[in-house]
Amino acid sequence: MNNHTGKQEFLLSQIFSQVTDKSYQRRDFSGCNLSGIDLSGIDLSGFNLIGADLRGANLSGSILTGANLSSANLRDVQLQEAYLYEACLCEANLTSANLSRANLCGAFLWKAKLSEANLWATSLCGADLRKADLRCANLIEASLIEANLIKANLSGASLCSANLVEANLNQANLTGANLAWANLWQANLYEANLWQAKLDNAKLTDTIMPDGTIHQPQAVFLD
Numbered sequence: 580m581n582n583h584t585g586k587q588e589f590l591l592s593q594i595f596s597q598v599t600d601k602s603y604q605r606r607d608f609s610g611c612n613l614s615g616i617d618l619s620g621i622d623l624s625g626f627n628l629i630g631a632d633l634r635g636a637n638l639s640g641s642i643l644t645g646a647n648l649s650s651a652n653l654r655d656v657q658l659q660e661a662y663l664y665e666a667c668l669c670e671a672n673l674t675s676a677n678l679s680r681a682n683l684c685g686a687f688l689w690k691a692k693l694s695e696a697n698l699w700a701t702s703l704c705g706a707d708l709r710k711a712d713l714r715c716a717n718l719i720e721a722s723l724i725e726a727n728l729i730k731a732n733l734s735g736a737s738l739c740s741a742n743l744v745e746a747n748l749n750q751a752n753l754t755g756a757n758l759a760w761a762n763l764w765q766a767n768l769y770e771a772n773l774w775q776a777k778l779d780n781a782k783l784t785d786t787i788m789p790d791g792t793i794h795q796p797q798a799v800f801l802d
Contacts, residue, residue: 619657639677659697 609629617637624644637657649669656676665685672692679699694714704724715735722742734754741761751771759779767787783794
């Protein structure tokens with residue numbers, strides 16, 4: 580048994596010592612108190628973590644493919660470079676969490692709390708972020724291709740150089756957000772609030788603007 584496998588089995592056995600009527604085979608950590616635990620690099624694919632307390636836990640580099648973290652408390656958690664493909668984080672509390680360079684493609688983040696979270700260079704392609712709270716979040720260089728951000732709150736968020744190609748931002752709150760150099764090609768901004776938002780050098784080709792018009796770049800004619 581290598582050291583990594585031994586660490587994983589030891590940590591999981593510690594977790595399950597909290598509950599006497601559940602087995603490892605069920606992969607069920609729902610409601611467990613895992614605050615501050617170090618699960619970095621551990622494979623938790625498909626695990627049930629509904630309502631688990633993971634405040635301040637270290638999950639950096641962990642694999643959580645298809646895991647269910649709905650309503651989990653992930654405040655201040657370390658999830659940098661974690662793999663959360665199609666994980667469910669609906670209504671989870673990720674306030675001030677570090678998700679830099681994590682893979683959240685296809686993840687479900689409906690009504691998730693992500694205010695002041697670090698999502699630098701995070702992959703959120705096709706993620707469901709409807710009504711998510713992303714106030715003052717760091718989304719610099721994040722990939723949000725085809726992400727669903729309907730009614731998301733992005734006020735004060737930094738989206739510099741973010742890739743929002745074909746993202747749906749219908750009725751999103753982008754008050755004071757920084758979208759400089761962001762790619763919004765064919766994105767939907769219909770009825771979005773862009774008051775005091777910065778769009779310097781943003782790519783807005785074929786973008787649906789808040790008033791419903793489709794933005795077209797101005798043609799440049801050379802003599």
